[in-house]
Every structure is written in structure tokens, then in C-alpha cells.
Amino acid sequence: MSGVDLDAYVAEHDAEWRRLEQLSRGRRLTAAEVDELVWLYQRAATHLSVVRSRSPDPALVARLSRLVLAARATITGGSHLSWREVGRFFTEGFPLAAYRAGAWWSGVGVAFTALTGFLMWWVAGHPESAGAFIGEEAAKDLVASEFAGYYTEFLPQTFAFHLWTHNAWLAAQCLASGVLIVPVLWLLWSNALNIGVVGGVMMSYGRGDLFFSLITPHGLLELTGIYVAAGVGLRIGWSWIAPGPHRTRGRAVVEAARDGMLVAVGLVGVFAVSAVVEAFVTPSPLPTVFRIGIGAAVWLAFLGYVVILGGAAAAKAKASPPA
Structure with missing residues (x-):
């Protein structure tokens, strides 16, 4: 349009x-x-x-x-949105929805992280493949300046907003197309191929240290957010294929999609945090160990948030009698 x-x-x-x-x-x-x-x-x-x-x-x-x-x-007949409802969403709604789909997105994360690693290893071991993927001149420019320059090309606040909206849109695509399954796998493959080729080219030119020092601080949380969206989307698709006992396909999809809506809203905040890290921490002059440490701390905080609060909410829901 x-x-x-x-x-x-x-x-x-x-x-x-x-x-x-x-x-x-x-x-x-x-x-x-x-x-x-x-x-x-x-x-x-x-x-x-x-x-x-x-x-x-x-x-x-x-x-x-x-x-x-x-x-x-x-x-x-809903009442006006209250701070209590907002707090309940962040302490129960979102972490519970992410926790319930934990097996799906952790499986997606492991599988596509392994695929990305394999692609890096293969491209790094076959330097001539860079020409086939992006061209020899483009590969040299990538190593010389374009990869590092990507993180400083725009003002941090502008860069952060761009990253936030881009990643939120990618996650929305994963969730919305989950019922079809194939589009989600294609998005994940495209992401793995892009990172794998860029990482492999950097490694083949002896700049793997630069690649990992720049992508790790924000990549841990950012990629986890994408994997969560993809895993939840695939869970919606699978609920149509195998709804489980005592449930119709329609009911199974509705229940999975309800969790998907909660995850979609929650991931907006997750991607806002990862965008701030990528725009302000990744290109900062801080030593690499500190930049990676900040990214790892934020990533572990998110995993702990989902496991602890999501697990508690799941236990509470299990203990509560059905309405």
C-alpha cells in the first residue's frame, strides 16, 4: 500500500x-x-x-x-486499564505464556543456533564461498568497514527505534504465520543464513573476534526473542495438527493463539531492551568483556524472569480449581 x-x-x-x-x-x-x-x-x-x-x-x-x-x-464490559492489570500482565500473563511454550522456543533456539554455527564454520572453511553468497568485493568491504560501521552509521536513538520496530515486526510475522508453519521456518532459515554467512566471511578473513565482540552483547537477547516468537508461532500451528485429547482443533488453536497474543505484547518490551543494548552498548568504547557481560546479564535476567515468574504462575494456575 x-x-x-x-x-x-x-x-x-x-x-x-x-x-x-x-x-x-x-x-x-x-x-x-x-x-x-x-x-x-x-x-x-x-x-x-x-x-x-x-x-x-x-x-x-x-x-x-x-x-x-x-x-x-x-x-x-471491561473496566479502564489499571496499573494492577499492567503489573499482572508482566508478572503472570507474559511470563506464563512464554513458560508454557518453553519447550518449543528452546528447541527452536538450539536447532537454529546449531544451524547458524554450522553455516559459519562451512563458510569460514571455504573462503571462495563468500564470492558466491555476497561477492568478493562486498566481502572485503564487509570486513574492512561495513560490519563495524553498521553499528555507528546512525544516531543511537534513531538506530534503537529502527531495531525495535524491525525486530518486533519480524516477531509478529513469526506469530501470525505460525499456523502455516512453513513461513516461520523460512524466516528462521533466512536469519540463520544471514548471520552464518556474515560470521563465516568475517572468520575467513581473520576477523572473527570483531564479529563476536559486536554481535554477542545484543544478539543473546535479540535472537532469544526471535526464537520465542517462532516457537510460540509453531506451537499455534502444531495445535491445529495435533490438538490433543478432549479438545477440538478450533479450541486448541484459540488457546495457543491467546498465549501468542500475550507473547507478542511482551516481546515488544524485550526488543526495546535489546535495541537499547545494540544501539548504546554494542558500539560503545567499553572493553569487550564488559559489553558482553552487560548483554549476558540482560539475557540471563530475561531467562530467569520467564522461568521463575512463569513457573510460579503455572503452579498457581494448576492449583486453582477450574472456573
């Missing part, structure tokens, strides 16, 4: 969105207004999906997301 098309799309539906906003302000509605609210809510949810897939404009996505959430709260 081009800029002109986006403007036309907004102009076409803006009146509906304004009306939806009016109906979602919490006043008592008539029966006809409730029907209108539900219809406009379904329309806005469709519009949000279209905008996200064709032109992920951050401002428009944020506006439509607020509208859809407010309308949903009005329809379901």
Missing part, C-alpha cells in the same frame, strides 16, 4: 473510526448503538489487520490498536 493509497484508505474509513471512538467512551448505549459498536469493532479489527500486513505505519497502527482495544473493553 503506497503513501497515496494509505491516505485514501484513511479518508475512506476515518468516519467509521471516529464513530467507533464515540461509542467506546463508556456511556450507556442503546441496543441499536451496541449493534453498531460490534459491527464497527469488527470492521476496525479488519482494517488493523490490513494496515499491518500492507503498510505497517506506526502511527496508524497505534491509532487503530487503541480503537480496537477500547471497543473490545466496552463490548466485554
Whole structure:
């Protein structure tokens, strides 16, 4: 969707969105207004999906997301978002959803980390392959300046925002396409190939130390976030293939997708942290051991957060009687 098309799309539906906003302000509605609210809510949810897939404009996505959430709260009788609910999401909702899918994303992480390592080893051991993948001149430029220069090309705050939105979009693709399985595997393969080729080229030119010193501080958390999104997405797809006993396929997918929505929101924060590390810590003049130490500490903190809080939430849910 081009800029002109986006403007036309907004102009076409803006009146509906304004009306939806009016109906979602919490006043008592008539029966006809409730029907209108539900219809406009379904329309806005469709519009949000279209905008996200064709032109992920951050401002428009944020506006439509607020509208859809407010309308949903009005329809379901939800109260205004409270700090208690926010705290509960971060202490129970997100870590529990990530914890439940732990076997999936840890398996994805191990498999594709091994694949990435193999690709690095193979490219490093076959220097002539650099020409086939990216070209000899491009390989020399990569080693000489482009790889290190990537982290200092833009202002840190601009770079961080770019990284944040890019990684969040990649995670959203993994979650949204999980039910089809193949697209998630393709995204993971593309990521592994990119890192494996770049790392292998750097190693073949004797600059493996530079590669690992720059990619490790932020890569630990960033790649884990991608693996979490991919693992949860694949879990959604598998729930359709094998729903398990006493569950229909539809119910299994809905339950897995509900966890996927929680993970999607939580990963926005995870990628914000990894973006800050990549933009401010990775290119900093701090000694390598300190930069890697900061990245490792943040990564271990995330794993501990999921295991400890997610495990506690799982135990609490298991102990609670069914509603």
C-alpha cells in the first residue's frame, strides 16, 4: 500500500473510526448503538489487520490498536486499564505464556543456533564461498568497514527505534504465520543464513573476534526473542495438527493463539531492551568483556524472569480449581 493509497484508505474509513471512538467512551448505549459498536469493532479489527500486513505505519497502527482495544473493553464490559492489570500482565500473563511454550522456543533456539554455527564454520572453511553468497568485493568491504560501521552509521536513538520496530515486526510475522508453519521456518532459515554467512566471511578473513565482540552483547537477547516468537508461532500451528485429547482443533488453536497474543505484547518490551543494548552498548568504547557481560546479564535476567515468574504462575494456575 503506497503513501497515496494509505491516505485514501484513511479518508475512506476515518468516519467509521471516529464513530467507533464515540461509542467506546463508556456511556450507556442503546441496543441499536451496541449493534453498531460490534459491527464497527469488527470492521476496525479488519482494517488493523490490513494496515499491518500492507503498510505497517506506526502511527496508524497505534491509532487503530487503541480503537480496537477500547471497543473490545466496552463490548466485554471491561473496566479502564489499571496499573494492577499492567503489573499482572508482566508478572503472570507474559511470563506464563512464554513458560508454557518453553519447550518449543528452546528447541527452536538450539536447532537454529546449531544451524547458524554450522553455516559459519562451512563458510569460514571455504573462503571462495563468500564470492558466491555476497561477492568478493562486498566481502572485503564487509570486513574492512561495513560490519563495524553498521553499528555507528546512525544516531543511537534513531538506530534503537529502527531495531525495535524491525525486530518486533519480524516477531509478529513469526506469530501470525505460525499456523502455516512453513513461513516461520523460512524466516528462521533466512536469519540463520544471514548471520552464518556474515560470521563465516568475517572468520575467513581473520576477523572473527570483531564479529563476536559486536554481535554477542545484543544478539543473546535479540535472537532469544526471535526464537520465542517462532516457537510460540509453531506451537499455534502444531495445535491445529495435533490438538490433543478432549479438545477440538478450533479450541486448541484459540488457546495457543491467546498465549501468542500475550507473547507478542511482551516481546515488544524485550526488543526495546535489546535495541537499547545494540544501539548504546554494542558500539560503545567499553572493553569487550564488559559489553558482553552487560548483554549476558540482560539475557540471563530475561531467562530467569520467564522461568521463575512463569513457573510460579503455572503452579498457581494448576492449583486453582477450574472456573
